[in-house]
Amino acid sequence: MRLINPKIDFAFKKIFASSDSKDILINFLNAILYEAQPVIEDLEIIKSQPGNQTFGVDTQLDVKATINGDRIALIEIQVINVPSFGTRVLYNAAKTYSLQLTREERYERLKTVISLKIADFEMFGNQPEFLTRFVFKEKEQQFDYPDTEIELVFIELPKFTKELAELETTADRWIYLLKNTSTLDTVPETLSAVPEIEKALRMASEDKFTEEELNELQNQELWIEDQQIAIELAKEQVTKAAHLSLILRQVVRRLGTIQPETENCIRQLGVQELQELGDAVLDFQQQSDLTAWLQANPI
Template sequence: MRFISPKSDFAFKKIFGSNRSKKILISFLNAIVYEGKNTIKSLEIIDPYNPGSTRTLKDTYLDIRAVLDNGSTVIIEMQVLNVEAFEKRVIYNIAKAYANQLDMGEQYTRLRPFIALSIADFLLFKNSSQMINRFRLKEEKQLFNYRDELTLIFLELPKFNKGLSELETLSDKWIYFLKAAPSLDRIPESLGAVSEIEEALTIASRANLSNQELEELHKQEVFIEDRRGEINFAKIEQNLKLISLVLEQKFGTINPVIMNKLEQLSLPNLDRLIEAILTFTSWEDVEGWLDD
Protein backbone atom coordinates (compact mmCIF):
# COMPACT_ATOMS: atom_id res chain seq x y z
CA MET A 1 0.00 0.00 0.00
CA ARG A 2 1.36 3.42 -0.96
CA PHE A 3 0.17 6.85 0.16
CA ILE A 4 0.37 10.28 -1.45
CA SER A 5 2.04 13.18 0.33
CA PRO A 6 -0.51 15.45 2.05
CA LYS A 7 1.76 18.41 1.32
CA SER A 8 0.68 18.99 -2.28
CA ASP A 9 -2.22 21.35 -2.89
CA PHE A 10 -4.25 18.61 -4.55
CA ALA A 11 -3.66 16.01 -1.83
CA PHE A 12 -4.18 18.42 1.07
CA LYS A 13 -7.55 19.54 -0.30
CA LYS A 14 -8.65 15.98 -1.07
CA ILE A 15 -7.78 14.73 2.42
CA PHE A 16 -8.91 17.68 4.55
CA GLY A 17 -11.31 19.62 2.35
CA SER A 18 -13.63 17.17 0.57
CA ASN A 19 -17.24 16.36 1.38
CA ARG A 20 -16.14 13.29 3.38
CA SER A 21 -13.51 15.21 5.36
CA LYS A 22 -15.51 16.95 8.11
CA LYS A 23 -14.57 14.54 10.92
CA ILE A 24 -10.98 14.46 9.67
CA LEU A 25 -10.72 18.24 9.65
CA ILE A 26 -12.36 18.53 13.10
CA SER A 27 -9.83 16.11 14.59
CA PHE A 28 -6.91 17.85 12.88
CA LEU A 29 -7.96 21.36 13.97
CA ASN A 30 -8.67 20.25 17.54
CA ALA A 31 -5.14 18.77 17.62
CA ILE A 32 -3.29 21.74 16.11
CA VAL A 33 -5.39 24.82 16.92
CA TYR A 34 -6.84 23.73 20.27
CA GLU A 35 -3.91 21.65 21.56
CA GLY A 36 -5.78 18.35 21.55
CA LYS A 37 -8.89 19.59 23.33
CA ASN A 38 -12.23 18.45 21.91
CA THR A 39 -13.28 22.07 21.28
CA ILE A 40 -14.78 21.85 17.78
CA LYS A 41 -17.87 19.65 17.57
CA SER A 42 -18.91 20.51 14.03
CA LEU A 43 -17.90 22.69 11.10
CA GLU A 44 -18.88 23.54 7.55
CA ILE A 45 -16.27 23.33 4.80
CA ILE A 46 -16.64 26.21 2.34
CA ASP A 47 -16.31 25.22 -1.35
CA PRO A 48 -15.29 21.61 -0.62
CA TYR A 49 -12.97 19.83 -3.01
CA ASN A 50 -14.61 17.40 -5.41
CA PRO A 51 -12.69 14.96 -7.67
CA GLY A 52 -12.03 16.51 -11.04
CA SER A 53 -12.79 20.07 -9.93
CA THR A 54 -9.16 21.24 -9.95
CA ARG A 55 -7.88 21.60 -13.49
CA THR A 56 -4.82 23.83 -13.37
CA LEU A 57 -1.72 24.56 -11.30
CA LYS A 58 -2.76 28.09 -10.47
CA ASP A 59 -1.53 29.49 -7.15
CA THR A 60 -4.18 28.77 -4.55
CA TYR A 61 -3.14 30.47 -1.33
CA LEU A 62 -6.13 29.51 0.81
CA ASP A 63 -6.20 25.74 0.56
CA ILE A 64 -9.19 25.17 2.85
CA ARG A 65 -11.75 27.40 4.54
CA ALA A 66 -14.24 26.22 7.17
CA VAL A 67 -16.74 27.84 9.50
CA LEU A 68 -16.56 26.38 13.01
CA ASP A 69 -19.49 25.77 15.35
CA ASN A 70 -18.47 28.77 17.50
CA GLY A 71 -18.89 31.09 14.50
CA SER A 72 -15.18 31.52 13.81
CA THR A 73 -13.77 30.93 10.35
CA VAL A 74 -10.48 29.09 9.89
CA ILE A 75 -8.41 29.41 6.73
CA ILE A 76 -5.72 26.78 6.26
CA GLU A 77 -2.72 26.95 3.95
CA MET A 78 -0.19 24.21 3.27
CA GLN A 79 3.01 25.89 2.03
CA VAL A 80 5.91 23.74 0.83
CA LEU A 81 8.00 26.49 -0.78
CA ASN A 82 9.60 29.36 1.12
CA VAL A 83 8.53 32.02 -1.33
CA GLU A 84 9.30 35.71 -1.02
CA ALA A 85 7.04 37.71 1.34
CA PHE A 86 5.18 34.61 2.55
CA GLU A 87 4.65 36.17 6.00
CA LYS A 88 3.15 39.32 4.49
CA ARG A 89 0.84 37.22 2.33
CA VAL A 90 -0.51 35.44 5.42
CA ILE A 91 -1.38 38.79 7.04
CA TYR A 92 -2.93 40.08 3.82
CA ASN A 93 -5.07 36.98 3.38
CA ILE A 94 -6.54 37.00 6.88
CA ALA A 95 -7.12 40.77 6.82
CA LYS A 96 -8.82 40.57 3.43
CA ALA A 97 -10.96 37.59 4.43
CA TYR A 98 -11.99 39.31 7.68
CA ALA A 99 -12.99 42.52 5.90
CA ASN A 100 -14.87 40.67 3.15
CA GLN A 101 -17.42 39.44 5.67
CA LEU A 102 -19.31 42.72 5.31
CA ASP A 103 -21.04 44.25 2.34
CA MET A 104 -21.47 48.01 2.03
CA GLY A 105 -23.55 49.41 4.90
CA GLU A 106 -23.58 46.27 7.06
CA GLN A 107 -22.93 46.62 10.79
CA TYR A 108 -19.52 45.76 12.27
CA THR A 109 -21.29 43.58 14.84
CA ARG A 110 -21.69 40.99 12.08
CA LEU A 111 -17.94 40.42 11.98
CA ARG A 112 -16.83 37.03 13.31
CA PRO A 113 -13.31 35.94 14.39
CA PHE A 114 -10.85 34.51 11.88
CA ILE A 115 -8.05 32.01 12.42
CA ALA A 116 -5.27 31.60 9.86
CA LEU A 117 -3.43 28.28 10.18
CA SER A 118 -0.28 28.19 8.04
CA ILE A 119 1.57 24.87 7.74
CA ALA A 120 5.12 25.48 6.52
CA ASP A 121 7.47 22.80 5.20
CA PHE A 122 10.41 25.09 6.04
CA LEU A 123 11.69 27.07 9.02
CA LEU A 124 10.01 30.41 9.71
CA PHE A 125 11.08 31.30 13.24
CA LYS A 126 14.65 30.12 13.65
CA ASN A 127 14.95 31.75 17.09
CA SER A 128 11.98 29.80 18.45
CA SER A 129 12.22 26.12 19.38
CA GLN A 130 8.42 25.86 19.41
CA MET A 131 6.94 23.91 16.54
CA ILE A 132 3.59 25.73 16.77
CA ASN A 133 3.61 29.50 17.31
CA ARG A 134 0.45 31.57 17.92
CA PHE A 135 0.04 35.33 17.43
CA ARG A 136 -2.72 37.76 18.41
CA LEU A 137 -3.03 41.52 18.82
CA LYS A 138 -1.70 42.36 22.30
CA GLU A 139 -0.97 45.45 24.36
CA GLU A 140 2.75 46.06 24.08
CA LYS A 141 3.71 46.18 27.77
CA GLN A 142 0.99 44.34 29.67
CA LEU A 143 0.35 41.79 26.87
CA PHE A 144 -3.42 41.62 27.22
CA ASN A 145 -5.40 40.84 24.06
CA TYR A 146 -7.12 43.48 21.95
CA ARG A 147 -10.10 41.29 21.13
CA ASP A 148 -9.54 37.76 19.88
CA GLU A 149 -10.71 38.57 16.38
CA LEU A 150 -7.60 37.59 14.44
CA THR A 151 -5.33 34.66 15.31
CA LEU A 152 -2.28 33.59 13.31
CA ILE A 153 -1.00 30.06 13.91
CA PHE A 154 2.14 28.68 12.25
CA LEU A 155 3.13 25.01 12.24
CA GLU A 156 6.75 24.42 11.12
CA LEU A 157 7.08 20.81 9.98
CA PRO A 158 10.94 20.64 9.98
CA LYS A 159 10.93 21.10 13.76
CA PHE A 160 9.10 17.79 14.23
CA ASN A 161 11.54 14.89 14.52
CA LYS A 162 9.65 12.17 16.41
CA GLY A 163 9.58 8.62 15.13
CA LEU A 164 6.51 6.38 14.99
CA SER A 165 7.23 4.79 18.38
CA GLU A 166 7.57 8.23 20.03
CA LEU A 167 4.14 9.59 19.13
CA GLU A 168 2.17 10.54 22.23
CA THR A 169 -0.40 13.26 21.60
CA LEU A 170 -3.04 13.69 18.92
CA SER A 171 -1.02 16.57 17.44
CA ASP A 172 2.07 14.31 17.29
CA LYS A 173 0.13 11.78 15.24
CA TRP A 174 -1.35 14.32 12.83
CA ILE A 175 1.99 16.03 12.25
CA TYR A 176 3.65 12.65 11.71
CA PHE A 177 0.93 11.90 9.15
CA LEU A 178 1.70 15.15 7.30
CA LYS A 179 5.43 14.41 7.18
CA ALA A 180 5.63 10.62 6.85
CA ALA A 181 2.57 9.43 4.91
CA PRO A 182 4.49 8.81 1.63
CA SER A 183 7.06 6.64 3.44
CA LEU A 184 4.46 4.28 4.94
CA ASP A 185 3.60 0.92 3.35
CA ARG A 186 0.64 0.24 5.64
CA ILE A 187 -1.48 2.01 8.26
CA PRO A 188 0.48 1.75 11.54
CA GLU A 189 -1.47 0.60 14.59
CA SER A 190 -0.81 3.82 16.54
CA LEU A 191 -2.20 5.95 13.71
CA GLY A 192 -5.03 3.57 12.90
CA ALA A 193 -6.18 3.88 16.51
CA VAL A 194 -7.34 7.39 15.62
CA SER A 195 -10.27 6.74 13.29
CA GLU A 196 -9.93 10.14 11.57
CA ILE A 197 -6.26 9.53 10.75
CA GLU A 198 -7.11 6.05 9.50
CA GLU A 199 -9.72 7.62 7.20
CA ALA A 200 -7.21 10.26 6.07
CA LEU A 201 -4.74 7.53 5.13
CA THR A 202 -7.48 5.66 3.29
CA ILE A 203 -8.20 8.79 1.24
CA ALA A 204 -4.44 9.21 0.69
CA SER A 205 -4.01 5.68 -0.65
CA ARG A 206 -2.85 5.75 -4.26
CA ALA A 207 -5.03 2.73 -4.92
CA ASN A 208 -8.11 4.87 -4.28
CA LEU A 209 -7.19 7.59 -6.79
CA SER A 210 -8.52 7.75 -10.32
CA ASN A 211 -6.11 7.99 -13.27
CA GLN A 212 -7.08 11.65 -13.65
CA GLU A 213 -6.27 12.35 -10.01
CA LEU A 214 -2.93 10.53 -10.27
CA GLU A 215 -2.05 12.61 -13.33
CA GLU A 216 -2.97 15.82 -11.54
CA LEU A 217 -0.93 14.80 -8.52
CA HIS A 218 2.08 14.03 -10.73
CA LYS A 219 1.83 17.46 -12.40
CA GLN A 220 1.76 19.21 -9.04
CA GLU A 221 4.72 17.21 -7.72
CA VAL A 222 6.77 18.09 -10.82
CA PHE A 223 5.71 21.73 -10.54
CA ILE A 224 6.75 21.88 -6.87
CA GLU A 225 10.15 20.31 -7.56
CA ASP A 226 10.77 22.71 -10.45
CA ARG A 227 9.84 25.72 -8.31
CA ARG A 228 11.99 24.44 -5.43
CA GLY A 229 14.93 24.17 -7.81
CA GLU A 230 14.34 27.71 -9.10
CA ILE A 231 14.14 29.12 -5.57
CA ASN A 232 17.28 27.29 -4.42
CA PHE A 233 19.20 28.45 -7.51
CA ALA A 234 18.15 32.06 -6.91
CA LYS A 235 19.22 31.86 -3.25
CA ILE A 236 22.57 30.34 -4.20
CA GLU A 237 23.19 33.15 -6.68
CA GLN A 238 22.19 35.76 -4.10
CA ASN A 239 24.44 34.27 -1.41
CA LEU A 240 27.41 34.01 -3.79
CA LYS A 241 27.06 37.68 -4.70
CA LEU A 242 26.92 38.70 -1.04
CA ILE A 243 29.91 36.54 -0.08
CA SER A 244 31.96 37.77 -3.03
CA LEU A 245 31.18 41.40 -2.20
CA VAL A 246 32.20 41.02 1.46
CA LEU A 247 35.39 39.10 0.66
CA GLU A 248 36.47 41.63 -1.96
CA GLN A 249 35.83 44.51 0.43
CA LYS A 250 37.83 42.80 3.19
CA PHE A 251 40.70 41.20 1.26
CA GLY A 252 40.67 42.31 -2.36
CA THR A 253 40.20 40.36 -5.61
CA ILE A 254 39.12 36.73 -5.24
CA ASN A 255 41.48 34.31 -6.98
CA PRO A 256 39.95 31.74 -9.38
CA VAL A 257 40.73 28.74 -7.12
CA ILE A 258 38.78 30.18 -4.18
CA MET A 259 35.97 31.32 -6.48
CA ASN A 260 35.67 27.81 -7.89
CA LYS A 261 35.41 26.38 -4.36
CA LEU A 262 32.74 28.92 -3.46
CA GLU A 263 30.69 27.99 -6.53
CA GLN A 264 30.73 24.32 -5.48
CA LEU A 265 29.16 25.00 -2.08
CA SER A 266 25.62 23.86 -1.34
CA LEU A 267 23.00 26.33 -0.15
CA PRO A 268 23.27 25.25 3.54
CA ASN A 269 27.06 25.66 3.42
CA LEU A 270 26.73 29.08 1.80
CA ASP A 271 24.42 30.06 4.66
CA ARG A 272 27.05 28.85 7.16
CA LEU A 273 29.77 30.77 5.36
CA ILE A 274 27.77 33.99 5.58
CA GLU A 275 27.60 33.52 9.36
CA ALA A 276 31.35 32.82 9.60
CA ILE A 277 32.71 35.33 7.12
CA LEU A 278 32.85 38.31 9.48
CA THR A 279 35.27 36.43 11.74
CA PHE A 280 37.85 35.96 8.98
CA THR A 281 40.96 38.15 9.07
CA SER A 282 42.84 36.81 6.00
CA TRP A 283 42.56 34.72 2.86
CA GLU A 284 44.10 31.89 4.88
CA ASP A 285 41.03 31.88 7.13
CA VAL A 286 38.79 31.67 4.06
CA GLU A 287 40.79 28.80 2.54
CA GLY A 288 40.90 26.96 5.86
CA TRP A 289 37.14 27.18 6.20
CA LEU A 290 36.61 25.98 2.63
CA ASP A 291 39.04 23.07 3.07
CA ASP A 292 37.23 22.00 6.24
Protein backbone atom coordinates in the same frame (compact mmCIF):
# COMPACT_ATOMS: atom_id res chain seq x y z
CA MET B 1 -0.51 0.23 0.22
CA ARG B 2 1.15 3.18 -1.47
CA LEU B 3 0.32 6.57 0.04
CA ILE B 4 0.48 9.96 -1.64
CA ASN B 5 2.17 13.05 -0.26
CA PRO B 6 -0.45 15.10 1.68
CA LYS B 7 1.81 18.17 1.54
CA ILE B 8 0.93 18.56 -2.14
CA ASP B 9 -1.88 21.08 -2.58
CA PHE B 10 -4.14 18.76 -4.60
CA ALA B 11 -3.77 15.87 -2.14
CA PHE B 12 -4.25 18.10 0.91
CA LYS B 13 -7.58 19.32 -0.44
CA LYS B 14 -8.63 15.78 -1.33
CA ILE B 15 -8.08 14.65 2.26
CA PHE B 16 -9.31 17.68 4.21
CA ALA B 17 -11.82 19.44 1.94
CA SER B 18 -13.70 16.78 0.00
CA SER B 19 -17.39 16.03 0.52
CA ASP B 20 -16.50 13.16 2.86
CA SER B 21 -13.91 15.05 4.94
CA LYS B 22 -16.05 16.82 7.54
CA ASP B 23 -15.21 14.50 10.43
CA ILE B 24 -11.53 14.52 9.45
CA LEU B 25 -11.34 18.30 9.44
CA ILE B 26 -13.21 18.61 12.76
CA ASN B 27 -10.83 16.17 14.47
CA PHE B 28 -7.78 17.83 12.92
CA LEU B 29 -8.78 21.37 13.96
CA ASN B 30 -9.81 20.32 17.46
CA ALA B 31 -6.44 18.57 17.87
CA ILE B 32 -4.37 21.49 16.61
CA LEU B 33 -6.35 24.42 18.00
CA TYR B 34 -8.00 23.06 21.15
CA GLU B 35 -5.78 20.25 22.50
CA ALA B 36 -8.19 17.59 21.20
CA GLN B 37 -11.12 18.98 23.21
CA PRO B 38 -14.46 18.79 21.30
CA VAL B 39 -14.74 22.56 20.95
CA ILE B 40 -15.65 22.30 17.28
CA GLU B 41 -18.88 20.33 17.04
CA ASP B 42 -19.82 21.18 13.49
CA LEU B 43 -18.42 22.97 10.47
CA GLU B 44 -19.21 23.76 6.87
CA ILE B 45 -16.45 23.38 4.30
CA ILE B 46 -16.57 26.27 1.84
CA LYS B 47 -15.33 25.62 -1.67
CA SER B 48 -12.30 27.81 -2.38
CA GLN B 49 -12.17 30.01 -5.44
CA PRO B 50 -9.08 30.06 -7.68
CA GLY B 51 -6.72 32.97 -7.09
CA ASN B 52 -3.69 34.27 -8.93
CA GLN B 53 -1.55 31.19 -8.46
CA THR B 54 0.46 28.40 -9.95
CA PHE B 55 -0.21 25.05 -8.30
CA GLY B 56 -1.57 26.70 -5.17
CA VAL B 57 1.45 28.66 -4.01
CA ASP B 58 0.21 32.23 -4.23
CA THR B 59 -3.21 33.48 -3.13
CA GLN B 60 -5.54 30.49 -3.10
CA LEU B 61 -6.53 28.97 0.25
CA ASP B 62 -6.52 25.18 0.46
CA VAL B 63 -9.44 24.85 2.88
CA LYS B 64 -11.96 27.36 4.20
CA ALA B 65 -14.62 26.43 6.72
CA THR B 66 -17.18 28.01 9.04
CA ILE B 67 -16.92 26.35 12.45
CA ASN B 68 -19.77 26.24 14.97
CA GLY B 69 -21.39 29.05 12.99
CA ASP B 70 -19.31 31.77 14.65
CA ARG B 71 -15.73 31.31 13.42
CA ILE B 72 -14.04 31.05 10.06
CA ALA B 73 -11.02 28.79 9.65
CA LEU B 74 -8.54 29.30 6.82
CA ILE B 75 -6.20 26.33 6.36
CA GLU B 76 -3.27 26.25 3.97
CA ILE B 77 -0.20 24.10 3.50
CA GLN B 78 2.85 25.81 2.01
CA VAL B 79 5.80 23.81 0.70
CA ILE B 80 7.90 26.61 -0.82
CA ASN B 81 9.08 29.59 1.21
CA VAL B 82 7.96 32.25 -1.25
CA PRO B 83 8.76 35.95 -0.71
CA SER B 84 6.39 37.82 1.63
CA PHE B 85 4.61 34.62 2.72
CA GLY B 86 4.05 36.02 6.23
CA THR B 87 2.58 39.22 4.80
CA ARG B 88 0.27 37.20 2.57
CA VAL B 89 -0.97 35.20 5.57
CA LEU B 90 -1.94 38.39 7.39
CA TYR B 91 -3.49 39.89 4.25
CA ASN B 92 -5.72 36.88 3.58
CA ALA B 93 -6.88 36.76 7.20
CA ALA B 94 -7.65 40.49 7.28
CA LYS B 95 -9.37 40.32 3.89
CA THR B 96 -11.56 37.41 4.98
CA TYR B 97 -12.47 39.27 8.18
CA SER B 98 -13.30 42.58 6.47
CA LEU B 99 -15.34 41.13 3.61
CA GLN B 100 -17.87 39.45 5.89
CA LEU B 101 -20.16 42.50 6.16
CA THR B 102 -22.23 44.39 3.65
CA ARG B 103 -22.92 48.09 4.19
CA GLU B 104 -26.18 47.32 5.97
CA GLU B 105 -24.73 44.82 8.46
CA ARG B 106 -23.38 45.59 11.92
CA TYR B 107 -19.95 44.82 13.34
CA GLU B 108 -21.53 42.45 15.86
CA ARG B 109 -22.08 39.98 13.02
CA LEU B 110 -18.37 39.60 12.33
CA LYS B 111 -16.98 36.12 12.85
CA THR B 112 -13.56 35.43 14.33
CA VAL B 113 -11.02 34.40 11.69
CA ILE B 114 -8.47 31.70 12.53
CA SER B 115 -5.73 31.34 9.94
CA LEU B 116 -3.85 28.04 10.22
CA LYS B 117 -0.72 27.76 8.09
CA ILE B 118 1.31 24.56 7.76
CA ALA B 119 4.79 25.41 6.50
CA ASP B 120 7.27 22.84 5.18
CA PHE B 121 10.06 25.24 6.10
CA GLU B 122 11.15 27.22 9.16
CA MET B 123 9.56 30.65 9.59
CA PHE B 124 10.76 31.69 13.05
CA GLY B 125 14.43 30.87 13.38
CA ASN B 126 14.78 31.68 17.08
CA GLN B 127 11.66 29.78 18.13
CA PRO B 128 12.17 26.03 18.76
CA GLU B 129 8.46 25.18 19.07
CA PHE B 130 6.81 23.72 15.96
CA LEU B 131 3.39 25.18 16.84
CA THR B 132 2.97 28.91 17.45
CA ARG B 133 -0.09 31.16 17.85
CA PHE B 134 -0.40 34.90 17.45
CA VAL B 135 -3.11 37.26 18.72
CA PHE B 136 -3.24 40.99 19.40
CA LYS B 137 -1.58 41.84 22.73
CA GLU B 138 -0.55 45.00 24.55
CA LYS B 139 3.13 45.51 23.79
CA GLU B 140 4.49 46.06 27.31
CA GLN B 141 2.07 44.22 29.59
CA GLN B 142 1.23 41.43 27.13
CA PHE B 143 -2.50 41.27 27.91
CA ASP B 144 -4.94 40.37 25.13
CA TYR B 145 -6.81 42.98 23.14
CA PRO B 146 -10.46 42.61 24.29
CA ASP B 147 -11.78 41.83 20.81
CA THR B 148 -9.18 39.51 19.35
CA GLU B 149 -11.00 38.60 16.17
CA ILE B 150 -8.02 37.44 14.09
CA GLU B 151 -5.69 34.64 15.17
CA LEU B 152 -2.70 33.32 13.25
CA VAL B 153 -1.52 29.76 13.89
CA PHE B 154 1.61 28.27 12.35
CA ILE B 155 2.91 24.71 12.18
CA GLU B 156 6.55 24.45 11.04
CA LEU B 157 7.01 20.86 9.89
CA PRO B 158 10.86 20.81 9.92
CA LYS B 159 10.79 21.53 13.66
CA PHE B 160 8.61 18.47 14.33
CA THR B 161 11.14 15.69 14.92
CA LYS B 162 9.14 13.12 16.88
CA GLU B 163 9.26 9.50 15.78
CA LEU B 164 6.26 7.16 15.86
CA ALA B 165 7.07 5.84 19.33
CA GLU B 166 7.25 9.39 20.68
CA LEU B 167 3.80 10.57 19.53
CA GLU B 168 1.75 11.56 22.55
CA THR B 169 -1.17 13.73 21.47
CA THR B 170 -3.65 13.67 18.62
CA ALA B 171 -1.97 16.84 17.33
CA ASP B 172 1.35 14.96 17.24
CA ARG B 173 -0.27 12.22 15.17
CA TRP B 174 -1.79 14.65 12.67
CA ILE B 175 1.47 16.53 12.20
CA TYR B 176 3.36 13.25 11.81
CA LEU B 177 0.84 12.26 9.14
CA LEU B 178 1.37 15.51 7.22
CA LYS B 179 5.14 15.24 7.37
CA ASN B 180 5.70 11.52 6.83
CA THR B 181 2.74 9.86 5.09
CA SER B 182 4.46 9.55 1.70
CA THR B 183 7.30 7.57 3.34
CA LEU B 184 5.05 4.97 4.98
CA ASP B 185 4.57 1.45 3.59
CA THR B 186 1.87 0.49 6.08
CA VAL B 187 -0.47 2.32 8.42
CA PRO B 188 1.06 2.32 11.92
CA GLU B 189 -1.21 1.33 14.79
CA THR B 190 -0.45 4.53 16.70
CA LEU B 191 -2.01 6.49 13.83
CA SER B 192 -4.90 4.18 13.00
CA ALA B 193 -5.96 4.28 16.68
CA VAL B 194 -7.61 7.63 15.87
CA PRO B 195 -10.53 6.80 13.52
CA GLU B 196 -10.37 10.11 11.66
CA ILE B 197 -6.64 9.74 11.07
CA GLU B 198 -7.13 6.17 9.88
CA LYS B 199 -9.77 7.45 7.47
CA ALA B 200 -7.46 10.21 6.25
CA LEU B 201 -4.75 7.63 5.55
CA ARG B 202 -7.22 5.50 3.61
CA MET B 203 -8.09 8.56 1.55
CA ALA B 204 -4.36 9.10 0.95
CA SER B 205 -4.02 5.69 -0.68
CA GLU B 206 -3.07 5.88 -4.35
CA ASP B 207 -5.91 3.53 -5.30
CA LYS B 208 -8.37 6.23 -4.16
CA PHE B 209 -7.14 8.52 -6.93
CA THR B 210 -7.94 8.35 -10.61
CA GLU B 211 -5.13 8.17 -13.16
CA GLU B 212 -5.83 11.80 -14.06
CA GLU B 213 -5.57 12.84 -10.39
CA LEU B 214 -2.30 10.93 -9.94
CA ASN B 215 -0.89 12.69 -13.00
CA GLU B 216 -1.94 16.02 -11.49
CA LEU B 217 -0.18 15.09 -8.25
CA GLN B 218 2.96 14.12 -10.11
CA ASN B 219 2.93 17.37 -12.08
CA GLN B 220 2.59 19.40 -8.89
CA GLU B 221 5.45 17.50 -7.21
CA LEU B 222 7.71 18.02 -10.23
CA TRP B 223 6.84 21.72 -10.33
CA ILE B 224 7.64 22.09 -6.62
CA GLU B 225 10.96 20.29 -7.07
CA ASP B 226 11.85 22.64 -9.93
CA GLN B 227 10.99 25.68 -7.80
CA GLN B 228 13.04 24.40 -4.87
CA ILE B 229 16.05 23.80 -7.12
CA ALA B 230 15.67 27.30 -8.57
CA ILE B 231 15.52 28.81 -5.08
CA GLU B 232 18.64 26.91 -3.96
CA LEU B 233 20.52 28.02 -7.06
CA ALA B 234 19.49 31.62 -6.46
CA LYS B 235 20.65 31.41 -2.83
CA GLU B 236 23.96 29.92 -3.95
CA GLN B 237 24.44 32.71 -6.49
CA VAL B 238 23.74 35.38 -3.87
CA THR B 239 26.12 33.68 -1.43
CA LYS B 240 28.83 33.41 -4.07
CA ALA B 241 28.43 37.07 -5.07
CA ALA B 242 28.83 38.14 -1.44
CA HIS B 243 31.93 35.95 -0.94
CA LEU B 244 33.45 37.08 -4.25
CA SER B 245 33.05 40.76 -3.43
CA LEU B 246 34.67 40.26 -0.02
CA ILE B 247 37.56 38.14 -1.33
CA LEU B 248 38.41 40.57 -4.13
CA ARG B 249 38.55 43.43 -1.61
CA GLN B 250 40.79 41.36 0.68
CA VAL B 251 43.14 40.45 -2.18
CA VAL B 252 43.48 44.05 -3.37
CA ARG B 253 44.12 45.32 0.16
CA ARG B 254 46.69 42.62 0.77
CA LEU B 255 48.50 42.55 -2.59
CA GLY B 256 47.46 45.66 -4.47
CA THR B 257 45.99 45.71 -7.97
CA ILE B 258 45.70 42.26 -9.60
CA GLN B 259 45.77 41.37 -13.26
CA PRO B 260 42.42 40.90 -15.10
CA GLU B 261 43.23 37.26 -15.90
CA THR B 262 43.91 36.60 -12.20
CA GLU B 263 40.64 38.24 -11.19
CA ASN B 264 38.83 36.14 -13.82
CA CYS B 265 40.29 32.97 -12.29
CA ILE B 266 39.03 34.05 -8.87
CA ARG B 267 35.56 34.70 -10.29
CA GLN B 268 35.39 31.13 -11.57
CA LEU B 269 35.85 29.65 -8.10
CA GLY B 270 32.92 28.06 -6.26
CA VAL B 271 31.66 29.12 -2.84
CA GLN B 272 33.79 26.54 -0.99
CA GLU B 273 36.96 27.55 -2.88
CA LEU B 274 36.26 31.25 -2.23
CA GLN B 275 35.97 30.54 1.49
CA GLU B 276 39.30 28.69 1.42
CA LEU B 277 40.94 31.53 -0.52
CA GLY B 278 39.58 33.98 2.06
CA ASP B 279 41.49 32.08 4.77
CA ALA B 280 44.64 31.68 2.68
CA VAL B 281 44.92 35.29 1.52
CA LEU B 282 45.74 36.42 5.05
CA ASP B 283 49.11 34.66 4.71
CA PHE B 284 49.96 35.94 1.23
CA GLN B 285 52.94 38.27 0.97
CA GLN B 286 53.10 38.87 -2.78
CA GLN B 287 51.27 38.29 -6.06
CA SER B 288 53.14 35.05 -6.67
CA ASP B 289 51.55 33.55 -3.54
CA LEU B 290 48.09 34.14 -5.04
CA THR B 291 49.18 32.71 -8.40
CA ALA B 292 50.60 29.63 -6.72
CA TRP B 293 47.39 29.11 -4.72
CA LEU B 294 45.23 29.35 -7.85
CA GLN B 295 47.46 26.87 -9.66
CA ALA B 296 47.25 24.47 -6.72
CA ASN B 297 43.46 24.79 -6.62
CA PRO B 298 42.36 24.46 -10.25
CA ILE B 299 38.73 25.13 -11.19
